[in-house]
Amino acid sequence: MATEHGATVTAGDIARLAGVGRAAVSNWRRRFSDFPGPVGGTASSPLFSLTEVESWLRAQGKLQTLPEDELLWQKVRNSADDLRLLSLVSRLAAAVAHRRLTELLQADDSEVADALPDLVADRRDVPLIRATAALAESRGPAETVEFLYTRYTEAHSRRVQVIPPEVARLMAALVGPRSGEVFDPSCGHGGLLIAAGDGAGTVRAVGQERDGDAARLASARLAVRGIAADVRRGDALTGDAFPCLQADAVLCSPPFGERGWGYEELAGDPRWQYGLPPRGESELAWVQHCLAHARPGGQVAVLMPPAAASRRSGRRIRSQLIRTGALRAVVALPPGSAPQSAMPPHLWLLRRPDLGDRIPSHVLMVDATESREAVVPAWRAFMEDPQRETAGGGRAVPVIDLLDDDVDLTPGRYLLRRAAGPGVAGRTADELLAAVAELTRLIPSVADSPREHSFPAVPLGELARTGALRIVPTPARAERGEGDLALLTAEDVVLGRAPTGTAAGGPDLVVARPGDVVVPVAGRTPAAVVVEAETALGPQLLLIRPDPESFDPHFVAGFLRASARRAPGAASGVSRVDARRTLLPRLPLAEQRRYGRLFRELELFAGALRRAGEAGELLHGLVLDGLVSGDLRPGPGRGAPGPGAQESPAGPAGAV
Structure with missing residues (x-):
């Protein structure tokens, strides 16, 4: 889009010009003070001057020549606003598909405009048609039209409905x-x-x-x-x-x-x-x-x-x-x-x-x-x-x-009936036994305290004011889409799973580092995770960044989980974390690490408990459906029959 600063580009356009991912552009903006500042757009989707960006990329040795197709797209993008962009792209594509285009381009601009009245809305469209035709001559008509279509859908990814x-x-x-x-x-x-x-x-x-x-x-x-x-x-x-x-x-x-x-x-x-x-x-x-x-x-x-x-x-x-x-x-x-x-x-x-x-x-x-x-x-x-x-x-x-x-x-x-087919219930029973065995192994080792502990404790908000840790809320909305950074959502944190989204970077994006603690702002299940790799954070999360010389992150995460369990509303199923009021005991770092190890074991125990519960629930449903549908029949059982019961004549065949 053209502004008083001339042609403008998005962060995604800059990434394509330099042949890098969008995360690299976000890093450049943070690392280099001379990177061109935004000249328009919004905080989450800024626009930059194409001339300034091109000069900066050349000065950094990141751009030798502007790619022909990207140069064309910048001309197209800056010739129409968002509402008229599809009209322009469709007319350029139709011009490429026109059977007499090569012949027409040998004529002057007025003759081209007269010959293509449905495709030339303004005489300024003719140079764009010529540039598009030149790209089609070198790349081929199909590739050129598809390039314009792809760039248009990327520019309007939230509004354009495209079937995969x-x-x-x-x-x-x-x-x-x-x-x-x-x-x-x-x-x-x-x-x-x-x-x-x-x-x-x-x-x-x-x-x-x-x-x-x-x-x-x-x-x-x-x-x-x-x-x-x-x-x-x-x-x-x-x-x-x-x-x-x-x-x-x-x-x-x-x-x-x-x-x-x-x-x-x-x-x-x-x-x-x-x-x-x-x-x-x-x-x-x-x-x-x-x-x-x-x-x-x-x-x-x-x-x-x-x-x-x-x-x-x-x-x-x-x-x-x-x-x-x-x-x-x-x-x-x-x-x-x-x-x-x-x-x-x-x-x-x-x-x-x-x-x-x-x-x-x-x-x-x-x-x-x-x-x-x-x-x-x-x-x-x-x-x-x-x-x-x-x-x-x-x-x-x-x-x-x-x-x-x-x-x-x-x-x-x-x-659903097919789920209880041959061997499935038996395999699920084996999975349940394995989960129960893991659960038994992970029972935390704790000892009764001879006296009631009373830790000297400090609210996290006070620790944040002294610089011992940082508390960073994520934006209410976060950009999701194709990018190089994994994106951790509040649901991921609650379910204890790896990041399920991706993010393309941006000035408002909050990125967690290894050792940071991430907590959902609200939820039905108290949760807090310690980040192990650089990860972008979605909305409704809090990032807690403790000083590693003063605090063990797993120690901090454990007390945050406990605080969420005791938060108002937790008993009714919904808790809201006020991290700044969470009390954190002041213990020596070595003692924090002992607690941190136990908190980690508790999380592993909770995960095994969930898996055992899911396997048990699945087995219950499979056997119930299988018995009703005829896919399963009663087995010999795991112990002696009860008083008055008789052994099944079927023997071991069909046993779960």
């Missing part, structure tokens, strides 16, 4: 036409259509998208890949651009949870062959729209929110989809597989019924929340024999089992 490429490839593989028409009625930037058209064979891509700029970008991305395409602007539900289309396959990632999808005006629409979608079930309208645009026998794959599988308002339509044989499979995908939600989405696989088809007797249920690799093999095995139980986390469920009062299509509901 691996999910797009999975959906394309499941419907899998190698020729014919593939339709996406909510195609966004064209990700699903590209996945369908990138394989072997000849595919004609047909798409519709509400946003005109997104539709133009999708069309350009398809064109530069050599995929024949027809992408039109408009709302597919209220303004169907292809009313007569009967595609060989339909792929769709519809918007979730829309209430204004056209319920009143579309009440009598002929597409609702399975029932009028409820006002709050827009996804069921999209499912039926997709089926209406598939040829008889054509395959359909639609990403759905998990709630669509069980909402009572949609049970009639779900029932009709099953009764007619339209619904063939439901796959539970990992979190992050749908652009609209962080919740683990479902993938519905459907087939438009054909005259003379036999109604399928089973529906495939697959749990792919841990890995997507088994989905395609499970689907192919199911298609070969729909009544055979499928390996890889899937199960062919009889239709009669689905058509109860709820018509719940949640895969986990039908896969």
Whole structure:
């Protein structure tokens, strides 16, 4: 974006210019006093002068020549504000895809503007078109268009909804036409259509998208890949651009949870062959729209929110989809597989019924929340024999089992019984025994004190004022995303697990060092951890940095945990830590280390106790489900039968 300081760049742009990670840029800002200061933006997302940054990088020997593609992007980024950036990117991409672009660039600016009236909004766009064409000449049209698209999505990562490429490839593989028409009625930037058209064979891509700029970008991305395409602007539900289309396959990632999808005006629409979608079930309208645009026998794959599988308002339509044989499979995908939600989405696989088809007797249920690799093999095995139980986390469920009062299509509901399969309960019992043995080994060694201890104690706030330790709260919100630093969240601290996020750095980011103590500000479980490697901290945490010459960090962490247990509200399930009021005994460092070792042993004991409890709870459920379903039967037991009981004739076979 251009300001009074000229072209500006973000920290991510600087990292790309220098060929380093964003954490390195954050380190430069802290270490070098002459690093250019921000000229705009916000505290969490500052902007820097491109000229000043380029001069500094050259002076430090970190930049020899500005990369051609990055130079183009900075020109593009500084030629449009956030609201107009997609329009500019889509017009540049469409210009690259234009068949007469090379010929036109030999003409003067006014002739180019007259020849491309839809792509040149301002005469200042022509130099950008020329620069983009020059990059396309050296890098290739497809790579250039994809570069612009990628940079745009990175610049607007919080607002732009992009379907993950691996999910797009999975959906394309499941419907899998190698020729014919593939339709996406909510195609966004064209990700699903590209996945369908990138394989072997000849595919004609047909798409519709509400946003005109997104539709133009999708069309350009398809064109530069050599995929024949027809992408039109408009709302597919209220303004169907292809009313007569009967595609060989339909792929769709519809918007979730829309209430204004056209319920009143579309009440009598002929597409609702399975029932009028409820006002709050827009996804069921999209499912039926997709089926209406598939040829008889054509395959359909639609990403759905998990709630669509069980909402009572949609049970009639779900029932009709099953009764007619339209619904063939439901796959539970990992979190992050749908652009609209962080919740683990479902993938519905459907087939438009054909005259003379036999109604399928089973529906495939697959749990792919841990890995997507088994989905395609499970689907192919199911298609070969729909009544055979499928390996890889899937199960062919009889239709009669689905058509109860709820018509719940949640895969986990039908896969629980398989958990108690051969050997699983026995292995879980072994895990429980191992956890109990570990628990016994870790029982802390303590001794009764001959007299009541009364330690001289000082509040942490007082120690912070004297400089014996530091107390640093983290910001209320923290930037998460791709970066080089591990990010520890409050949930990670409570669960005692390793950092689960990443951070890209920034002036407000709090980074913990080895020996620091981290405490959640509030929570249901008292917790405090000692950091062992440099780690960024998420929101709702406190960093306590004790002087290692005066305090043992595990000693400090132990007393913080104890303070949280006694905090107001802890008895009712929620405690709030006021670290500055926590009393810390003043003991010699050697004595602190003795306490610190015992506090560490207590944490190991607590972890083993959790694992034993989880294994015991799992074993209880597995055996209960297995006995009821017939997958397990009573064994000989671990001791003599009680009074009046008889030995089981089954003997040891089937014992857990």
